[in-house]
Amino acid sequence: MRKLVYGMNVSLDGFVAAPGDDLGWSAPSDELFRFWLDQELAIGLFLYGRGLWENMSSYWPTGDQQPGATPAQVEFARNWRDTPKVVFSSTIDKVDWNARVVAGDAVEEIARLKAEDGEPMRVGGATLAGAAMRAGLVDEYEIVTHPVLLGGGKPFYTAVDSWVNLNLVETRTFPGGALLTRYEVRR
Numbered sequence: 001m002r003k004l005v006y007g008m009n010v011s012l013d014g015f016v017a018a019p020g021d022d023l024g025w026s027a028p029s030d031e032l033f034r035f036w037l038d039q040e041l042a043i044g045l046f047l048y049g050r051g052l053w054e055n056m057s058s059y060w061p062t063g064d065q066q067p068g069a070t071p072a073q074v075e076f077a078r079n080w081r082d083t084p085k086v087v088f089s090s091t092i093d094k095v096d097w098n099a100r101v102v103a104g105d106a107v108e109e110i111a112r113l114k115a116e117d118g119e120p121m122r123v124g125g126a127t128l129a130g131a132a133m134r135a136g137l138v139d140e141y142e143i144v145t146h147p148v149l150l151g152g153g154k155p156f157y158t159a160v161d162s163w164v165n166l167n168l169v170e171t172r173t174f175p176g177g178a179l180l181t182r183y184e185v186r187r
Helices: 030-041 050-057 060-065 071-082 106-115 126-134
Strands: 004-011 015-017 045-049 085-088 099-102 121-124 140-146 166-173 179-185
Touching: 004 126, 030 071, 030 140, 045 050, 045 106, 045 126, 050 060, 050 085, 060 071, 085 106, 106 121, 106 126, 121 126
Parallel strands: 004 121, 004 140, 045 085, 045 121, 085 099
Antiparallel strands: 004 015, 140 179, 166 179
């Protein structure tokens, strides 16, 4: 059975994007970028909602060719292109870069993929991750909290039907005051 990880940069008040999908507040330090790269290198399958797919696919297919790209950014772009991806959307028909589209029931497909053997999967996009959370499919949360209050936007957390007990397995502080808290779901 594969492990499902949900992790993103989050504001102190719990948002992954400011109003208008502004992500400018979450620009990572080199150390934090390297952390996210190391996490991504351990993932065997990315699961994206439409919004995050559009954000990632607008830059990372050629991120290694951008002027001034750091060695970590070059590695991230190559890994992003090479890692299989599933995009959950009813409005996108075609995707590139080692990806496929699923227009049907996201929870059913994530549960099917999770039941397979293989490397961990990462779910990305607050709406898609929220559906996986409500279905009890998320095994681990990687939350990098940034020292900023956004006051609104797209929330990281979704309403769940019952308590989800977690075990804290790691904390780490990054330059600029960002704080990683990593939790495993207690089953």
